[in-house]
Amino acid sequence: MTTTTKGSATEMPGDGPPPSQKSLLTGSLPRYAAPALLAATAALAAGVLLAFGALGIAQFAVFTVIAYAVVISIASRVVENRRQATDRLVTTIVYACFGLAMVPLVSLLWTVLSEGLARLDLYFLTVSMNGVTPSMDAGGVYHAIVGTIAITGLAAVISIPIGLLTSIYLVEYGQGRLKQAITFFVDVMTGIPSIVAGLFVVALWMMIFGPGKTNGAAGAIALSVLMIPVVVRSCEEMLRLVPNELREASYALGVPKWLTVVKVVLPTAIAGITTGVMLALARVIGETAPLILTAGSSAVAINWNLFNGQMMSLPVFIYSQVRMGGAINYERAWAAALALIVVVMLLFFLARLVSRFFAPNLSR
Amino acid sequence: MAKRIDVSGLHVFYGDFKAVEDVSMTIEPRSVTAFIGSSGCGKSTFLRTLNRMHEVTPGARVQGKVMLDDQDVYGPDVDPVAVRREIGMVFQRPNPFPTMSIYDNVIAGAKLNNQRMPKAKADDLVERSLRGANLWEEVKDRLTRPGAGLSGGQQQRLCIARAIAVEPAVLLMDEPCSALDPISTLAIEDLIAKLKENYTIVIVTHNMQQAARVSDVTAFFNLAGTGKPGRLIEMGETNKIFTKPEKKETENYITGRFG
Secondary structure, three states: OHHHHHHHHHOOOOOOOOOOOOOOOOOOOOOOHHHHHHHHHHHHHHHHHHHOOOOOHHHHHHHHHHHHHHHHHHHHHHHOOHHHHHHHHHHHHHHHHHHHHHHHHHHHHHHHHHHHOOOOOHHHHHOOOOOOOOOOOOOOOHHHHHHHHHHHHHHHHHHHHHHHHHHHHHHHHOOHHHHHHHHHHHHHHHOOOHHHHHHHHHHHHHHHHOOOOOOHHHHHHHHHHHHHHHHHHHHHHHHHOOOHHHHHHHHHOOOOHHHHHHHHHHHHHHHHHHHHHHHHHHHHHOOOHHHHHHOOOOOOOOOOOOOOOOOOOHHHHHHHHHHHOOHHHHHHHHHHHHHHHHHHHHHHHHHHHHHHHHOOOOOO | OOOOEEEEEEEEEEOOEEEEEEEEEEEOOOOEEEEEOOOOOOHHHHHHHHOOOHHHOOOEEEEEEEEEOOEEOOOOOOOHHHHHHHEEEEOOOOOOOOOOEHHHHHOHHHHHOOOOOOHHHHHHHHHHHHHHOOOHHHHOOOOOOEHHHOOHHHHHHHHHHHHHHOOOOEEEEEOOOOOOOHHHHHHHHHHHHHHOOOOEEEEEOOOHHHHHHHOOEEEEEEEOOOOOOEEEEEEEEHHHHHHOOOOHHHHHHHOOOOO
């Protein structure tokens, strides 16, 4: 590349206008300059901080990043040009911000892993807290896992059909006032605080079954109230992404509208819909407040029955253990938190598999 | 199999906007009719009214009469779905279904309608349609591969195969070659010449050479003015339109003095 540029510059016709004095060449920092400068500033930062006796990870990182940003900008300004210097400065800032954003995530995962792994064993996962006093070194989280699976499972069974059909209505059929009204109320519902959804269901159960009759199903209804709008929103976006040309192609073959929706639109959008549904599920699986109000916070035994008695769930288990305040309770809470994260991650893994299985194969 | 289309006094509206005004024409069976005219003059809109595809757009409506042989396409008890099975359509951009294989794309008309057909019959239909679209030799070894993996020209021929697999009487083509390279265009034009033995073909094109090459009859559309509806200016034998048009407007357009 460079040789051709030089060649064409020297081969300028002699009788034309005088060749431009602007050179295409500019100085550039060698490839090793950036890592070398980073290492140097890191060493410098460590040295200075040691001299002041204030060496800590946070101070070290902040000091290194600032020093490196200054040094690389000046070096680039001197050797290269202003545009390159700005580029290097902004690159440094972007990387630093990325690092900053990763800090809470990594730190959270690290804390949960280090605090939770100690207690998270097969015993913990397979026994309930039935007959275990709060300070006893025994008991497990099985009943809470059962509750979480049953309650969110029922919530999903209720919300996914309602949400998906609503989004199909909004994208494929809805017109005029009714569509606007539904969109508006779905938006409003996305903003409902979860505790309000819980209160609503408590009031509903009070009205229908009388006081003190709340159960797992009540929790599932409360979660559905939170989950439906999220499912509607994400499925709506995915259905809108299906190109209109495919619908027209189907109509032109003499296929009625409902079959077009079922056999062309939905299969094309299925990967996105699965991801959207899983995100909605992940949002409600960690809900605590509505479940404390509805499914209860004091269940200790395994209860698969959604329609009778209290039901523990993982987030509520964490909450109630932390409330008890003993060392062993904290250990249980951390282990349960780790179990909850694992459950959510398994769900996402499943979603990836499902969407890969259904996704249109576009490879040549 | 091919049928005649008879249009009289057709007006097309989008909401309050009149897009096409007072078109009357007869489209003969077993012939190729080309619609030419500048962009936005309503030729595609008019084409879409022939198989009631324009109704898919919200607010679109039609006044006037379209007869398919002796049946009124806009009759009160007519099901638009049935009309579209009789009058097939190929679009500007190739649009095979991305979730389906080549094989399934061809029999999509039956498959999407939940019609069951024996494997042998389906195989036969796929081969016949792909041969009809001059695509069989190129894809016969990879029928189970996704249709979206073909080249643009092959995809368009796949769409034509898909359209003729439902055995329509009329085939509407809305600028079928505008997204294709010259070689694929040639393949499609050869195909049109072959298809006209069995079908009534209507093709919208921006390419006047193409209209001259493939069509028997040419119809020239133009706008009455900016913001005014499009009208049918002149219709006649293709070589007459391109050599001795009756109207000044037509002559200006085909000699390239505007548009």
